[in-house]
Every structure is written in structure tokens, then in C-alpha cells.
Amino acid sequence: MVPLSYYLILSAILFTLGVAGFLFKRNIVTIFMSVELMLNAVNLTFVALSYSLRQLDGQIIVFFVMVIAAAEAAVGLAIIITVFRNRESLNVDRIDLMKL
Amino acid sequence: MPNTYFQNYLVILLMLGVVVLLAGGMIVLSYLLGQHRPSRVKLSPYECGMVPTGDARQRFSVKFYLVAMVFILFDVEIVFLYPWAVIFHELRMFGFLEMLLFLLLVGAGFAYLWKMGVLDWTGSDTGGPAGGTGGSPAGGRAGGPE
Amino acid sequence: MSPEDLIAVLPEAILTVVATAVMLLAAFRTKGKEEWCGFVTLLGLLAAMAALILQWPPQGPAFDGMVLADPFSFFFHLLFLGIAILIVLSSASYLRQERLAAGEYYALLLFATAGMGLMAAANDLILSFIGLEISSLSSYVLVGFRRRVAISSESALKYFLLGSFATAFLLYGIALLFGATGTTRLTVIREVLRGGLNPVTAGNSTEGIVGGSPVLLPAAAQLGGEVPTSLIALAIGLIFVGLAFKVSAAPFQVWTPDVYQGAPTPVTAFLATGSKAAAFALFLRVFTVALDGAVYPWPSLLWVSAVLSMFVGNLAALWQSNMKRLLAYSSIAHAGYMLVAFTANSAEGVATVMFYLVAYALMNLGAFAVIAHMGNQGERYVAIEDYAGLGFRSPVLAGCLSVCLLSLIGIPLTGGFLGKFYVFRAALRSDLLGLTVLGVLNSAIAAYYYLKVLVAMYMSEPTREVPAPPVPAAVACVLAVCAGGTLLLGIAPQSVLNFALYAAQWLQGRM
Numbered sequence: 001m002v003p004l005s006y007y008l009i010l011s012a013i014l015f016t017l018g019v020a021g022f023l024f025k026r027n028i029v030t031i032f033m034s035v036e037l038m039l040n041a042v043n044l045t046f047v048a049l050s051y052s053l054r055q056l057d058g059q060i061i062v063f064f065v066m067v068i069a070a071a072e073a074a075v076g077l078a079i080i081i082t083v084f085r086n087r088e089s090l091n092v093d094r095i096d097l098m099k100l
Numbered sequence: 101m102p103n104t105y106f107q108n109y110l111v112i113l114l115m116l117g118v119v120v121l122l123a124g125g126m127i128v129l130s131y132l133l134g135q136h137r138p139s140r141v142k143l144s145p146y147e148c149g150m151v152p153t154g155d156a157r158q159r160f161s162v163k164f165y166l167v168a169m170v171f172i173l174f175d176v177e178i179v180f181l182y183p184w185a186v187i188f189h190e191l192r193m194f195g196f197l198e199m200l201l202f203l204l205l206v207g208a209g210f211a212y213l214w215k216m217g218v219l220d221w222t223g224s225d226t227g228g229p230a231g232g233t234g235g236s237p238a239g240g241r242a243g244g245p246e
Numbered sequence: 247m248s249p250e251d252l253i254a255v256l257p258e259a260i261l262t263v264v265a266t267a268v269m270l271l272a273a274f275r276t277k278g279k280e281e282w283c284g285f286v287t288l289l290g291l292l293a294a295m296a297a298l299i300l301q302w303p304p305q306g307p308a309f310d311g312m313v314l315a316d317p318f319s320f321f322f323h324l325l326f327l328g329i330a331i332l333i334v335l336s337s338a339s340y341l342r343q344e345r346l347a348a349g350e351y352y353a354l355l356l357f358a359t360a361g362m363g364l365m366a367a368a369n370d371l372i373l374s375f376i377g378l379e380i381s382s383l384s385s386y387v388l389v390g391f392r393r394r395v396a397i398s399s400e401s402a403l404k405y406f407l408l409g410s411f412a413t414a415f416l417l418y419g420i421a422l423l424f425g426a427t428g429t430t431r432l433t434v435i436r437e438v439l440r441g442g443l444n445p446v447t448a449g450n451s452t453e454g455i456v457g458g459s460p461v462l463l464p465a466a467a468q469l470g471g472e473v474p475t476s477l478i479a480l481a482i483g484l485i486f487v488g489l490a491f492k493v494s495a496a497p498f499q500v501w502t503p504d505v506y507q508g509a510p511t512p513v514t515a516f517l518a519t520g521s522k523a524a525a526f527a528l529f530l531r532v533f534t535v536a537l538d539g540a541v542y543p544w545p546s547l548l549w550v551s552a553v554l555s556m557f558v559g560n561l562a563a564l565w566q567s568n569m570k571r572l573l574a575y576s577s578i579a580h581a582g583y584m585l586v587a588f589t590a591n592s593a594e595g596v597a598t599v600m601f602y603l604v605a606y607a608l609m610n611l612g613a614f615a616v617i618a619h620m621g622n623q624g625e626r627y628v629a630i631e632d633y634a635g636l637g638f639r640s641p642v643l644a645g646c647l648s649v650c651l652l653s654l655i656g657i658p659l660t661g662g663f664l665g666k667f668y669v670f671r672a673a674l675r676s677d678l679l680g681l682t683v684l685g686v687l688n689s690a691i692a693a694y695y696y697l698k699v700l701v702a703m704y705m706s707e708p709t710r711e712v713p714a715p716p717v718p719a720a721v722a723c724v725l726a727v728c729a730g731g732t733l734l735l736g737i738a739p740q741s742v743l744n745f746a747l748y749a750a751q752w753l754q755g756r757m
Contacts, residue, residue, distance in 0.1 A: 028403065038411075042414065046421050049424060068376065072410055079386060095400050095404075097396055098397060
């Protein structure tokens, strides 16, 4: 039996990797994938906790999170395409029409 | 307890080793023992079949993205049918009506997409689907007068 | 599902159905669909308001405790629907002028409103999360609605990326809270944290979605029956990050100016009032219901965030020359004032936040309605110097904007003044003297940049020709409601305040 803490540590690592990717990557699509990685790390947490607490709630939650992530992906891709049409670039450093 | 649990995986590990040895051995042996006489035909990507033309790094039509997005959405919405189907009999009429409502909403989204021409592949690239914009589901033909 | 359950979510159900209908109407109708869509949207919002009346007097929990149609949710539903109606009224002429697709715009607006309603009514963190996402996803699209305009799509991208980043944090917080307490039901979390329930069995103590599911194995008590405090602290931190982003409180405010500037002006107004109010509703419910402020140190987190928000917002606003950016920074500062009241961690504080949100919504909607009208095609005239001499060219428009700006400063006889007054009173009653002093200091700083606009309107000559088109009837209606409402709140705040206090006590009574 794999202990709960293994799963929690793994998902914490995945979440941190997602955060790091979000902060350090320059390509919009990669940044977006980092966000998806974070969401999936949370999904892993939910499933692991749900299993260890002997409850199905956590697994149902994962369904909802997956659907939300898919909707987010659709909206995100649409926005990325409009940005690309306007700017011809997918580098965040060049999406800078507005500055402080 | 973790130890016995992980011991179950020992067999898989063994099998993995055998597979790697076998496959790796075949490649290495054929490399060492075989004869090497490369020719233009042998080096082509598809030894039999079409001769490839042009560069693989082409820009895709935005329609692919659009269809991909729509596919992901509808694909994932259907995920809810699985838990529902498992306890369909316990939920009785209420569950049935609930799911009917859900599917109706999904169907309304589909009707909208259809009408906006997202599924239309025959349109030309410039004036093509979704009013030539295709970029945003929020756009569509209604964004027309520009 | 009983009829009571249906009534509890009837406003959202109506909004969703009408939104779908508007969406289909936009696709299938070819002639005069702008007017039709606007009309149906307004009807839908009014119907949702009427459905709200069925929720009075407040009933118990619906859907096995997933939804609470209590006075707190009633108050926020009224606020959201009111905001949405005013936004629809002020959008019609804007959409025509910018040639945007009205049907999709209204449908997204309705979906966003439905999501906000869920955020205010949800008693389950997952339902809150879904509501938040419904409203956020609609907002992302709305922000980028002028998709031919580079800054609009850039705003949408920034909002989307940072928004989904913050959402992931919120969700991780929810997951950890679920792990620590064994449930996502706010009222049950409260019981568990008080030690009344065992976390391992908590999920089965109420009938959840699958609450009655058979326990597969005897409770393993992996967590030893005790609630791990460090896990809760981490969860509070993560949830705070997610929600602070949504209310645009420092240090998670970086997106606000860019998004507010690039979004279509009515959408900016919607984000500044509706989204902020919904996020505050969720913030208030999660923190006051589930997590006892006396035990868990979130008030100190809020303290820091409040001070930072006020200073960052007000100081950065001093340098702005774009009206929308100016109001974006002002919106950060106002989030700070509301957090001051929230930090007080009392029923009065909660009521004050609610009152402030109403006042803020009125004055901000009025100001943005003027900006949207003045902007003209392509939002060309949004700089402060474009407002030079407005007081002489169109006195009524300038008068309405002045009322809103004076209220944003906090001049007596306006809703903004009483809002600030109640904020500082609530803070003082909870012995937050330092925070109050900093807040008052900030109100003084803030006066400068609002006065800059007022001075431009009444005391300077126009530097370039700015067209002054006639005000459409719908926009005039919005301006009248906003300016009148702001003054009314400043003179007779009692009814709103009392209702807010009643709702807050109801919320706290369940603590």
C-alpha cells in the first residue's frame, strides 16, 4: 500500500513545477500548460485524499475540475489565437502594449 | 506493509528488464552483424509510398484549433454520463430528467456552433467558418460588419 | 429534489436558460437581433429578480446543504442582478458603436451573473469554485470581446493567464482543506474544526452528493482523528491567494490596471463592481463561516493585504493619465478599504463590506457609464485631458461624473463617505487603531487624483476637440440611477445597512 504522504508529496512537487513553469517560461502555450499541470496536481491530491478518507466526494470533484479545465483550455486557446492574430507572436515579453 | 506492496511490482520490473534486453539486443546485434549499403531510396522517409513534398513545419489552418477546442469540450462534458450511468436505476425519473436537461444544454451549445459555421469545412480560408475569424467562439458570424 | 431546492437556485436556473436562449437567438435570428437580445436579457434579469422574491422569507439549506439561500445570498443576488441590469442598459449603445456581437455579449454577461449568484449562495467549496469559474471564464471572453483591438486581446490574455493561475491556488487550498477536514461543506468544516466531528467521518455525517455512499473500509483514521493545524494554515494561505486575486487586493493586483484598460468599458465596469462583489461574497462566506478568525490567523493576513492594497492603489493612481487606469488603481485601493472592514472580523465588519460594495457599485457604474459614453468610437477619448471643460460643454454628464467622483473620494452626503465612515468605525470597534489611521491617511491621498479630474472638468480649457454626442436614453437612465442612488445612500443609508447587518448576523449566527 502506497502511503498517502507519497501522493501528497508528488502532487506538491507537480504543483510547484507548474508554478515554476508559469513564472519562468516565455511561451504563452507553455505557460498555459503549466497551469494545467497545477490543476492536475490538485486532481491527484483530491483522488489520493478521497481514497484515504474513504469518500467518493473527492473523486466526483475531480470530474468537475476536469471539465472546468477543459472549458478553460478552450477559452484559453481562443484567447491565445486572437492575441496571435493581433501580434504575430507568442512570447509573453512582447505582449507589452500596456506598461505601468 | 509498503514493502510487500512494492514486491508485487518486482515481476513487472523483471519483465521490463527482459523486454529492454531483448529489444536492445536485436537492434545492437543487427547493427553489428548486418551489412550497411545505404542508397537514396532506402534513406527516404517512406520506402514505399508517396514522395514527401515541402517542409513539415507548416502553419495549420486555424480551423483545426477550433475543431480541437470544440472536441475537447464535448468530449469532456460526456464524462458526466459515466457516474450517472452507474447509478441510473437508483436515480429513477429524477436522474433521467436531470441528465436530459444537461444534454439539452450541451445540445444548445452544439446547435449554436453548427449555426455559426464552426463545423463547416468547405468554406474558403478567407471568408471561412465563423465569419473568417474562427479565433473565438464568442466571435462568429455575428461579428460580421467590420 | 424538492420544490424548495428548486426555488433556492431558481434565479440561476432562469439566468442560464435565458442566456442559452439569447445565444441561440443570436445564432438563428438575422434581423434586428441586437434589440431582441438586449430586450430578452433585460427580461431574464427581471425574471430572476422576481424569482428571488420566492426565496423570502429565508429557508433552510437546499440540496442537502450545498446551497444556502440565506439573507446573505439574497442581498448579493439583488446586488448582482442590479449591476447586470445597469450594465446591459449602458452596453447597448456601446455595442452598436463598436460593432460588437450583441447576442454573445449578453449571453456571456448572463452566464457570468449566474456564476456570481452561485458564488454567493454556495455552502460547498466545490460549488463556489464552479460558480467562480463560470463567472471567470465568461469574464475572460468578455474582456477580449473587441478582438480586433490589440490591447483588448492582450488584456484578455493577461486576465486569463493570471486568473487561471490564481484559480489553481484556490483549488489547491480547497483540496488541502478537504484533506484536513474530510469535507468541502463550509458549515461541516466549521463543526470539524471546532472538534465536534471526526474528520474521517465528517463527509458521511451529512448527506452530500455521494455522502450516503457506503464506507468501503472501516475508518482508517489516517489522520488520527485530529485536524492538522499546519495543513489548515497552508490551506488558508492558498485560498487567500486565490480570492485576493479575484478582489484585486495587493500583492495580487498586478493584472488589474492592464485588464481594466483594455477591456470594453462596460465590461470594465462589470469587473470592477460585479466580479469584485462576488469575490467578496465568497471571501466573506468562506472565512467567516468555515474558519474562525479567533483561532486561525487570517485577520493578520488581511491586515497586511489591506494596507498594501490601499498604498499601492492610491500611490500608483497619482501618476495615471488614462481614466480607466485611474479607476483601476482606485479599485485596488477600494478593495483595500473593504479589507479593512473585513479584518475587523465582526458582524459589523461583514455588514460594512456589504454596504460598501453597494455604494462602490453605484458610484463606479456611474463613472464608467460616463467614460464609456465619452470614449466615442474605438475608445479614443479616455485620457483625463479629454475631460477638460466638460463641465461647460455637457453639464449634466459632468454633474453625474462629479457626484460619482466625490463619492469615491468620500465627501459627506454621498454613499462613499458613509461607506468609509462605517469601515473605520468597524475597524476601531475591533481595536484596529493602526489600520484605521493608515486608512484615513490613504483617503486623504486618494482625494488628490479624483480632484485632478474634477479640476480638469470645471477649471481648464479643452486642449483638443472632443465630440460630445447626445446621451442615449438608456445611458441617461443608468446615470440617473447611479447618481441618485449614490446620493440616496449618503442621506438615507439605514435600510441598506440594516439589511446588510441582518444578513451578516445570519451568517455569523451560523458560526
